[in-house]
Amino acid sequence: MAIDFNKRVRPASHVLISNLEGESVLLNLQSEAYFGLDKVGSHMWSVLSTSDSIQAAYEILQDTYEIDGKELRQDLADLIAKLMEQELVEVSDK
Template identity: 35%
Template sequence: MQTSLPRQVIPKTDVLFQPLNGESILLNLYTEQYYSLDDVGTRMWELFKAHGHVDTVIQHLLAVYNVEEGHLRRDLAVLIDHLVAAKLVTTEV
Protein backbone atom coordinates (compact mmCIF):
# COMPACT_ATOMS: atom_id res chain seq x y z
CA MET A 1 0.00 0.00 0.00
CA GLN A 2 1.39 3.39 -1.03
CA THR A 3 0.97 6.12 1.57
CA SER A 4 0.04 9.50 0.15
CA LEU A 5 2.54 12.16 1.17
CA PRO A 6 2.96 15.76 0.11
CA ARG A 7 5.77 16.57 -2.29
CA GLN A 8 7.29 19.12 0.04
CA VAL A 9 7.14 20.04 3.75
CA ILE A 10 8.13 23.59 4.70
CA PRO A 11 8.69 24.46 8.36
CA LYS A 12 7.13 27.83 9.18
CA THR A 13 9.42 30.74 9.95
CA ASP A 14 7.53 31.58 13.15
CA VAL A 15 8.53 28.25 14.76
CA LEU A 16 11.53 28.05 17.04
CA PHE A 17 13.42 24.75 17.09
CA GLN A 18 15.69 23.78 19.98
CA PRO A 19 17.47 20.42 20.03
CA LEU A 20 17.85 18.94 23.49
CA ASN A 21 19.76 15.69 24.15
CA GLY A 22 18.79 14.14 20.80
CA GLU A 23 15.19 15.24 21.08
CA SER A 24 13.78 18.70 20.44
CA ILE A 25 11.31 21.32 21.50
CA LEU A 26 9.31 23.38 18.99
CA LEU A 27 7.64 26.65 19.89
CA ASN A 28 5.00 28.08 17.61
CA LEU A 29 5.42 31.81 18.20
CA TYR A 30 1.99 32.53 16.72
CA THR A 31 -0.01 30.16 18.94
CA GLU A 32 2.50 30.19 21.85
CA GLN A 33 2.25 26.39 22.04
CA TYR A 34 5.19 24.06 22.74
CA TYR A 35 5.67 20.69 21.07
CA SER A 36 8.27 17.99 21.52
CA LEU A 37 9.80 15.54 19.08
CA ASP A 38 11.64 12.34 19.90
CA ASP A 39 15.00 11.58 18.30
CA VAL A 40 13.52 10.27 15.03
CA GLY A 41 11.02 13.13 14.79
CA THR A 42 13.88 15.55 15.42
CA ARG A 43 15.86 14.03 12.55
CA MET A 44 12.80 14.29 10.29
CA TRP A 45 12.38 17.97 11.23
CA GLU A 46 16.05 18.67 10.52
CA LEU A 47 15.72 17.03 7.11
CA PHE A 48 12.58 19.04 6.32
CA LYS A 49 14.53 22.21 7.16
CA ALA A 50 17.54 21.14 5.07
CA HIS A 51 15.77 19.63 2.05
CA GLY A 52 12.01 20.09 2.20
CA HIS A 53 11.38 17.51 -0.52
CA VAL A 54 9.75 14.47 1.06
CA ASP A 55 11.38 11.98 -1.33
CA THR A 56 14.82 13.30 -0.36
CA VAL A 57 13.91 13.08 3.33
CA ILE A 58 12.76 9.48 2.85
CA GLN A 59 16.01 8.50 1.11
CA HIS A 60 18.09 10.02 3.93
CA LEU A 61 16.05 8.24 6.59
CA LEU A 62 16.19 4.88 4.78
CA ALA A 63 19.99 5.21 4.67
CA VAL A 64 20.15 5.71 8.46
CA TYR A 65 17.34 3.60 9.94
CA ASN A 66 16.65 -0.09 9.47
CA VAL A 67 13.01 0.28 8.46
CA GLU A 68 10.82 -0.79 5.55
CA GLU A 69 9.94 2.07 3.24
CA GLY A 70 6.19 1.52 3.62
CA HIS A 71 6.45 1.70 7.41
CA LEU A 72 8.58 4.85 7.16
CA ARG A 73 6.09 6.48 4.81
CA ARG A 74 3.21 5.75 7.21
CA ASP A 75 5.14 7.16 10.19
CA LEU A 76 6.18 10.21 8.18
CA ALA A 77 2.58 10.81 7.09
CA VAL A 78 1.41 10.73 10.73
CA LEU A 79 4.12 13.19 11.79
CA ILE A 80 3.35 15.53 8.89
CA ASP A 81 -0.37 15.45 9.77
CA HIS A 82 0.46 16.41 13.37
CA LEU A 83 2.84 19.18 12.28
CA VAL A 84 0.25 20.62 9.89
CA ALA A 85 -2.50 20.47 12.54
CA ALA A 86 -0.20 22.31 14.99
CA LYS A 87 0.52 24.93 12.31
CA LEU A 88 4.24 24.18 12.43
CA VAL A 89 4.65 23.43 8.70
CA THR A 90 3.00 23.97 5.35
CA THR A 91 2.92 21.38 2.60
CA GLU A 92 2.87 21.34 -1.18
CA VAL A 93 1.38 18.44 -3.11
Protein backbone atom coordinates in the same frame (compact mmCIF):
# COMPACT_ATOMS: atom_id res chain seq x y z
CA MET B 1 -5.02 13.36 4.59
CA ALA B 2 -2.69 12.16 1.87
CA ILE B 3 0.73 13.76 1.91
CA ASP B 4 2.32 14.52 -1.47
CA PHE B 5 5.91 13.29 -1.21
CA ASN B 6 6.91 15.56 -4.12
CA LYS B 7 6.36 18.61 -1.89
CA ARG B 8 8.82 20.01 0.61
CA VAL B 9 8.41 20.89 4.27
CA ARG B 10 9.80 23.92 6.06
CA PRO B 11 9.13 25.38 9.49
CA ALA B 12 6.50 28.11 9.46
CA SER B 13 7.89 31.63 9.90
CA HIS B 14 6.24 31.98 13.32
CA VAL B 15 7.89 28.83 14.73
CA LEU B 16 10.82 28.69 17.11
CA ILE B 17 12.83 25.47 17.20
CA SER B 18 14.94 24.52 20.19
CA ASN B 19 17.31 21.55 20.33
CA LEU B 20 18.66 20.05 23.52
CA GLU B 21 20.62 16.82 23.86
CA GLY B 22 19.31 15.46 20.57
CA GLU B 23 15.66 16.23 21.27
CA SER B 24 13.71 19.13 19.77
CA VAL B 25 10.75 21.33 20.59
CA LEU B 26 8.87 23.29 17.94
CA LEU B 27 6.94 26.25 19.38
CA ASN B 28 4.22 28.11 17.50
CA LEU B 29 4.75 31.70 18.70
CA GLN B 30 1.23 32.71 17.65
CA SER B 31 -0.79 30.00 19.38
CA GLU B 32 1.88 28.98 21.93
CA ALA B 33 1.28 25.35 20.93
CA TYR B 34 4.38 23.21 21.04
CA PHE B 35 5.43 19.83 19.77
CA GLY B 36 8.21 17.74 21.27
CA LEU B 37 10.37 15.31 19.31
CA ASP B 38 12.57 12.55 20.71
CA LYS B 39 15.99 11.79 19.21
CA VAL B 40 14.65 9.78 16.26
CA GLY B 41 11.88 12.33 15.61
CA SER B 42 14.43 15.15 15.80
CA HIS B 43 16.61 13.43 13.24
CA MET B 44 13.59 12.84 10.99
CA TRP B 45 12.67 16.53 11.34
CA SER B 46 16.22 17.67 10.59
CA VAL B 47 16.38 15.61 7.40
CA LEU B 48 12.83 16.54 6.41
CA SER B 49 13.28 20.28 6.91
CA THR B 50 16.53 20.45 4.92
CA SER B 51 15.65 18.15 2.02
CA ASP B 52 14.39 19.31 -1.36
CA SER B 53 11.31 17.11 -1.03
CA ILE B 54 9.62 14.72 1.34
CA GLN B 55 10.62 11.93 -1.05
CA ALA B 56 14.29 12.94 -0.80
CA ALA B 57 14.03 12.88 3.00
CA TYR B 58 12.35 9.49 2.82
CA GLU B 59 15.23 8.10 0.76
CA ILE B 60 17.86 9.46 3.17
CA LEU B 61 16.00 8.07 6.18
CA GLN B 62 15.47 4.73 4.44
CA ASP B 63 19.26 4.45 4.10
CA THR B 64 19.75 5.44 7.75
CA TYR B 65 17.24 3.26 9.57
CA GLU B 66 16.46 -0.41 9.27
CA ILE B 67 12.72 -0.01 8.84
CA ASP B 68 10.17 -1.22 6.35
CA GLY B 69 9.70 1.37 3.60
CA LYS B 70 5.93 1.34 3.99
CA GLU B 71 6.22 1.93 7.73
CA LEU B 72 8.70 4.78 7.25
CA ARG B 73 6.45 6.39 4.64
CA GLN B 74 3.53 6.22 7.10
CA ASP B 75 5.66 7.56 9.99
CA LEU B 76 6.74 10.54 7.86
CA ALA B 77 3.18 11.23 6.72
CA ASP B 78 1.93 11.04 10.33
CA LEU B 79 4.65 13.40 11.57
CA ILE B 80 3.94 15.94 8.83
CA ALA B 81 0.18 15.75 9.47
CA LYS B 82 0.67 16.40 13.20
CA LEU B 83 3.00 19.34 12.52
CA MET B 84 0.53 20.77 9.99
CA GLU B 85 -2.31 20.40 12.50
CA GLN B 86 -0.37 22.58 14.97
CA GLU B 87 0.51 25.04 12.15
CA LEU B 88 4.20 24.42 12.74
CA VAL B 89 5.17 23.73 9.13
CA GLU B 90 4.48 24.88 5.61
CA VAL B 91 4.21 22.31 2.84
CA SER B 92 4.91 23.71 -0.62
CA ASP B 93 6.14 22.89 -4.09
CA LYS B 94 9.88 22.45 -4.47
